[in-house]
Amino acid sequence: MNYLELSKEKKAQLLDEVNKEFNAFVAKGYKVDISRGKPCSEQLDIGMEMFKGIDKALESMPKNYRNYGMLSGIPEMQQLFADMLGLKPANIIVGGSSSLNLMYDTIQRALQFGVCGEKPWNDSKVKFICPIPGYDRHFAICEHFGIEMISVPMNEDGPIMDVVEKLVSLDDSIKGIWCVPKYSNPSGCVYSNEVVDRLAKMKTKAKDFRIFWDNAYVVHDLTDTPEKLANIMTVAEKYGNEDRIYEFASTSKVTLAGAGVACIGASEKNIKDILSHLTIETISYDKVNQYIHYLFLKDMNNIAAIMKKQREVIKPKFDKFINAFTEEFSTDSNIAKWTNPKGGYFITLDVYQGCAKRVYELCKEAGLTLTKAGAPFPYGRDDDDKTLRIAPTFTSTSDLDISIAILICCVKKACLEKLLED
């Protein structure tokens, strides 16, 4: 069925049917939520295995890990994150439980103190490049600090580099770019080798330009054949641009969300610069939690085994959405177009132009909470009003069926209404 080609009568008839279905959902008073990229209970059970026999296991912990000190974190976790990101342990600071907090701090420091002895960013106007669609919490940090956001659309292999290169070459107030390079939030795309190379190589007018490389889903594959992401640090080193890169990662979706361990990875010069400020900010991060994580995670092979367990829980949830979308909308890409990510936490659903907000509102009325329409865009502004972010992981399997049914109904309703108006 191609909705656009239907007669007005047929559209009205379909809308009538859809309205009945919609009213039935409203009457049921459902309360389901696919708005945030949160792990579900079964996933967290996997993380909780961390504490199995931990009192005994902690006897092996070096005594000084229980005390103040070691601002860069314990060497075991420095090594593990280094392996994860393809860096050297000395280029890792292991933080608290939140990589978002590390990113916020990094931007705050740059604004107030500048990076590596350069002028504070706040001395003049600051702009950031924001590939869209992107992560709403990244954009919220920019908005909070009054950083002007410049949207650059994403292709299937990353941001459109012709645009990025031009922007950064001309404007020295552009100090950074947000990147979720692997299984991007929310499109799921993986930056190609060419994009990574161009990001690492590009001439920036601002000499204190930084790439915020939020490698949130570095080990979060949904298939047995993980996508490969080029090591941006290695590439940047080749061009002498290693100081351009701030990498971030965490175990929030490997162990426990909000109770994991996060890190920042950077060049020797950047690490030294960060530590010079961090030593004022705190004495040390929670090294006991770091050690508990080390005991559980062990090495990259073991992490792969843990992530396989995670995948077994969440892959079917992604499939449910993909299959339902395929069944309902495969013949009509005008009404709905979706990504089929090979990792990460999100599906992007593009609906008929001008309908995303309406779908969000209708879903809300029918008891389904979606990520707010517009959220994946700076200032919450989706100019085409078409993009929705779906987070399949958190909701229980039974609620997922209801969520999908409501979502599909509301997509149809919003689009048919719109088509009948046009």
Added chain:
Amino acid sequence: MNYLELSKEKKAQLLDEVNKEFNAFVAKGYKVDISRGKPCSEQLDIGMEMFKGIDKALESMPKNYRNYGMLSGIPEMQQLFADMLGLKPANIIVGGSSSLNLMYDTIQRALQFGVCGEKPWNDSKVKFICPIPGYDRHFAICEHFGIEMISVPMNEDGPIMDVVEKLVSLDDSIKGIWCVPKYSNPSGCVYSNEVVDRLAKMKTKAKDFRIFWDNAYVVHDLTDTPEKLANIMTVAEKYGNEDRIYEFASTSKVTLAGAGVACIGASEKNIKDILSHLTIETISYDKVNQYIHYLFLKDMNNIAAIMKKQREVIKPKFDKFINAFTEEFSTDSNIAKWTNPKGGYFITLDVYQGCAKRVYELCKEAGLTLTKAGAPFPYGRDDDDKTLRIAPTFTSTSDLDISIAILICCVKKACLEKLLED
């Protein structure tokens, strides 16, 4: 013996003896450290009991504590910190492991965004009142952010309030004061009811003035008859000044240093203001660690029992210093004057004017690391060059004897040298 009254010959003779002792220490190549207020291994053993049977115990944890969310922390720990500080649970935000980090963040936010809708502090010159001697890390935060520090001397019952009141009444660039009100770092004094009342009541020219009430040692008594500190929030409420207070506390020296739980306590209006920023900064703090702490700490009675165990480990260490000082210097308050704190982590040792730096250097040469002379003062400047901070807790009992011997020797050496110069 009164050193000042000795003849020149006698001083020279004594110095000669002391020099021999000093050279013997240097020859031994000792390496001991009483510089930081760190718990010792036996104290941390007490904290590690937290993990005994924890895998089983964690089965009782509400499932959502494992996931993102609850930015203010888990209700159990809100309640516990509320009881500790005499606040309501709704007035508590339970943070990560570092109260210093919470203080840093609070100042950073005030500088950049202002407090409760007022203008950003950074819009003009910012000054802080720093009671001296005080905590070096507080002063380091001010220095880092370019906040001008105004020193106000401490009496035995807190900062000299006549001076504080006058300063804050005249200068609206004075935005805050640092207070460690109970067992102050490093003097060990406890603010009297009068001082608390005057701090809560005083007229401040800056309407966005804040008291940073770092209640680091709120349950850290060294005697069975704890000193009572007035509840500044209750007092401030009486004067309608409850928004003036930011309280901080942590379990760093109840459970584990650097792996405990910290909190901020404040009025409803302040909490709302803080959360409005914090929600951009992070998703949530580590609630699993919070719950592990709750299971171990339980309630104020149980905390008192834990602190009794802590006291049994560290009180003898304090006594060792006090006894040695009494034995060596009790007849001569010109050469050495020390505090005998009823709680907290430090002894303040005032030596003969102009000798503190020299004592520090001599100790270093003889293998003993002291907190840097001057550290308890803004910009590291002790105008009288007489105050040293002693941290008895960390060092093992055997090293303590050596530390004390070196310290006493170096105090004598520095003072005798100085007296012979004068």
